[in-house]
Amino acid sequence: MFVPSRRSLRLVEIQESVLPEDEWLIGISDLGYFKGVGYSMPIVNEYGDENDLGNLYAFLPGLFYCSSQQTSVDAVLIEVTHKSLSGVMLPSFRPEDVRTFDVSGGLYLDEKGKIKPVELTTDTLGSFGVESFLRDSGLKQEAFNYKREVQIASHLAGIVPLSELKKAYVSSSFLQSRLMKLLDDIQFYGLKPRKRVYVRNRNHPYGTVVDVKYGGLDDETKFETGVRLRIPDDLRLEKELSNLSFSKMVDSGVEIDVERAILDMLLYVRFELEGNVNHKDVLKKLFEEESG
């Protein structure tokens, strides 16, 4: 995963499955905040009524659109568990499932099949595709073997170097449809807190979106004293999340809770977008040339 050395607002995608029809989350966030994904410190339950140590949580604050729930959230929290099945470890979360698009533009293939750079706008999204290659290759559709995927891969390897492949990926039509959902959501609802977070853990193995309340938003004094995230519909989850603590790397490792990190990030997103929420401005910001 790309870990930025300094703060910047980037497009981030989270997904476990390699199949396009499966769940995905796509959003805008600053991976410089935690220097990658935030991982909670393993802490002992403060009430001492449970002996076990809680599992780690992976945490990404930011404005994310979730495909399964068809809604947007203020953060993504995934409990990191491991299960061994017939000798194979099944992790609930891998850092490799998170990717940042640290690119300043897209790619398309010209008539000769050569790659050409292109600025990413709503008009140019979805312009990259290898189907013309597949059409010409005469590969049969029916038989399910690796031939087609391996052919696509070796064709891609021949025309797009790895350093450029992310540009091709952001310019592909599947990503276009995902990105448009996010852009529409931002344009329609603006940058106000969604007051929802995405959680995937033992109790919600397929992921869920829960409504939350931020004490710090309602009351400036409570923000200072640190009233933690409230989840009226799920007190067990509220307790679990309230125990989490993360090192905020952007501030030389200061410990921070879920609510504060979310509010921090919301502010940062607003600051970076300067209140602009239309497609064009958001795209421009996300794929701008990184200076320095």
Next chain:
Amino acid sequence: MSLDLENMTRSIVENLHQTWLYRAIEGWCRSDALELREELGLASFSITTSDPVEMYQKVKTHLLSKTFHDDETLQFLMDAPRWVGFTLEKDEFQSGQQVIGAARNEAIALLWLMAIPKLIIKPTVFPEDYPIDGIKIFISSLMSSDKTRDLLVHYMSKAMELRGIHDIVFEPNPIGRGYIIDDAIRPQRLRSLLALMIMRSTKHTYDLDKVFTLNEEQIVEEASAYIVSMQAKSMLKNQITGGVMLRPFDWPLIGNPKVCNGLFSTLNVLQQSTSKMVTCTTYTYETAEKQTPWSRSDFISFLIKEITEHYSEIHRIRHGKSKNTELDLFIELLTGENIKIAKRLLRADDPGAALFEELNDYKQKAKSGEKPQITPERRFRIVLSSLKQQVSEDKLEETSSNEVMDQINEAFDAIIGVVESHEKSLGDEAERFAQALCFETAYRILQLLDVGDALMDLPWVSRFVAEESARSDISTGEISNLDDEHRIKRIVSAYAGGLTYLILQNQN
């Protein structure tokens, strides 16, 4: 001792025509500095106009690259003196002619060292008759001191004179003019350098750090053992492949008890010589942080693998990729039952006769169309281990990316087998299991190819490939291909594609 040395040098000189390395030595010995200068287009002999060290390396690379075409060996030969502590000092040279001469002499010495393991045993000698003491005496003279090396040079020139070879210089010490090192460590470092050359020539893998810790006696033993095991290993291959007149394992032939006994005699020599080695990693496997040497049954298993590979090669030449021929079934049976066969042979009183019986047995089974009893897990392990073997052998030679790709496809084929055979017990987890197994497998393959870091890009590259593939189904209206029943295969295909892209990219 001197009689032994005389015999060894004579036998080496008789073998000279056996290796192409000698042709290179011959050629370079006969071209002088002036000719080399012209060949390289070095305009001037003057060292005031160019850096002598740079000129030295240029000449050395030029000579070696004419003979060694793979970059890895070439780089090794260029760097090895520096690794062991010798540095080239430009002030040691007074003229360009000296630079060219010294570089040429080093290159010729390196060629000799690479040739010695191949020349020291006559190809007609059976492994049980290898002149092991003679080899040790020769290697000991090579490593002991400048005095013993002079003696060696003396005997070699005498032997060459006797064969009518006059203008070829035997000088096995690559460290000549230009190289400097602290006198106190010179003998030990020179020994290490000579040993490394010999080890490299045998293409066995070794642990570099351990080489430096050996004393003189140990390093002589070690280098000799590398030579003997290399020779025994290539003898084993030759016995299986056969010569122009006699091909005992040329399908449908499966050898005979006598030939099989010969294989075991060679295998015994191989096992004995490798059991003495302490720096070699070729005949060991890694278990929880330590290297465990092969057991007897590992060696027998290796022999069966070599035989199986020989038949695969015949199959490839005769039938290409076609399946279900009798030979194909025979190969599948030998592959699938390798460990079982090795276990049975381990207990046999007459392993040669027993091996022949086994081969005969499986030939009958292949004839009647019998398939091996092999679990998908074992097939998966077999594919991975043969991939590993191929990668480690190929590293030293030309890697054929097509063959690696074939193996990768086979590994992913095997994953589908593993998941399908467990589908019931896996239930809802089958897909996650498939994804995790693909991820792990890809990681192991990337590590084998030394590009483990590429793993972080695997999931999204795989997804990208899967999307492009799905899009072509959608655009051609083949939506049924995206149904649930194909999901596992699509997952596996996606990873196969992602891995293919990353490997091809990292090869460049």
